[in-house]
Amino acid sequence: MRHLNPFYVTGKAIVPELVLAVRLLAVYLLLTRESPFYGIQGGGRFYPVFDLVDQLGTDEQFNMTVRLLFLTGIGLLLFSRFVRLGALFAGLAFVAGPISCQICISVAHLFTGCIFLCTALSNHVTGTDIIRFQLVVLYIGADLNKISDADWWTGASIETLLVTKHHIAHYMRAASLFSPGFLSQMTGIGVIVLQMGIPVLLLKRRTIVYAMLLAVALHLPMVVLMRMTFGPFLFALVAAYGSLLGWPKHLVCDSRLHSSLLVKWLRRLDFNGQVSLCAGSERGSPMRWLRTVLHFLPHPAILLLLTILTAAMVNYGKLRPLTMLTIATFTLHVWPQRKDTGRVPRLGADGQASHF
Numbered sequence: 001m002r003h004l005n006p007f008y009v010t011g012k013a014i015v016p017e018l019v020l021a022v023r024l025l026a027v028y029l030l031l032t033r034e035s036p037f038y039g040i041q042g043g044g045r046f047y048p049v050f051d052l053v054d055q056l057g058t059d060e061q062f063n064m065t066v067r068l069l070f071l072t073g074i075g076l077l078l079f080s081r082f083v084r085l086g087a088l089f090a091g092l093a094f095v096a097g098p099i100s101c102q103i104c105i106s107v108a109h110l111f112t113g114c115i116f117l118c119t120a121l122s123n124h125v126t127g128t129d130i131i132r133f134q135l136v137v138l139y140i141g142a143d144l145n146k147i148s149d150a151d152w153w154t155g156a157s158i159e160t161l162l163v164t165k166h167h168i169a170h171y172m173r174a175a176s177l178f179s180p181g182f183l184s185q186m187t188g189i190g191v192i193v194l195q196m197g198i199p200v201l202l203l204k205r206r207t208i209v210y211a212m213l214l215a216v217a218l219h220l221p222m223v224v225l226m227r228m229t230f231g232p233f234l235f236a237l238v239a240a241y242g243s244l245l246g247w248p249k250h251l252v253c254d255s256r257l258h259s260s261l262l263v264k265w266l267r268r269l270d271f272n273g274q275v276s277l278c279a280g281s282e283r284g285s286p287m288r289w290l291r292t293v294l295h296f297l298p299h300p301a302i303l304l305l306l307t308i309l310t311a312a313m314v315n316y317g318k319l320r321p322l323t324m325l326t327i328a329t330f331t332l333h334v335w336p337q338r339k340d341t342g343r344v345p346r347l348g349a350d351g352q353a354s355h356f
Helices: 016-032 051-055 059-079 083-100 107-120 129-147 150-154 156-165 169-175 182-202 205-226 233-243 260-268 286-295 300-315 319-337
Strands: 345-347 353-355
Touching (some): 016 083, 016 107, 016 233, 016 300, 150 156, 150 182, 156 182, 169 182, 205 233, 205 319, 233 300, 300 319
Antiparallel strands (some): 345 353
16 A cells, blocks of 8 residues: 555656656646647647557547546556556657647656656666666757757857847846857857767766756747746756756754654654654754755655645746756755766665665
């Protein structure tokens, strides 16, 4: 019965890092109504990739089948031990969108589907390596497209994106300080170089956090300037990167630094034996609460609350506070782990992954 509890992330066929990643991604998709049938792929079949797809019942029947496949996958992900099967169903549902409508293909939805499918292919031996290599493929493919496009080298693509299409006033004022097209050209070349650096750093585990730093520098300015999260892409990317960080099996409380009251609440939602007892006064200052949240951030309950907060910010268009929250989380929680990510996950005696 414990597998019915979405907070129970151990004892599965994949490592806890992946269980958390796909479960949080599933919750985010439900809260933001991002699915193959609520995004731009929801208009039904139109010029499908394979003619056979157009022969599978009516559009309503096809849409209903894929929607049920998606919801069944989400249900299995959240409330069962069959996380890989649920990820397979959810991934196939997302892939069905591009297959059924060539002109509706969304890179964001396709990447989200790939995260689910890579999870379905993972186990305790592969750990999170398949997700890591999926990110490598993502960035190499995107960068090769830019390298082969002369408009990225001349700055025409940046000019079209930020000036002609989105009319970014801050960028146009900055560009006016230089000769025409200079800032756009330097920005385009900078994006190419930056985007190639990310997969290079992802190839080695010990440089994963540095790859995440480049990803923050690459993606967040676009979110702020263009005021969009590119559908589910941004959160799927965060979930994928987050899975590459080791999930601590034990979180030790220090009564001198942490709020024992907050730790007490977290223990009530601790179904993985992760949180230790915390003796001391239950009174705590705001700084103690902040230190506690940062230290116990890998706790599933805190991650779920952050996911709900992120979805609310996206739904209400509060992208600047979301950007600030992302930068703060990276600075205070992720960056300090840059020396620990090189530890190779291995199988322990209990069949669970541990980091050395």
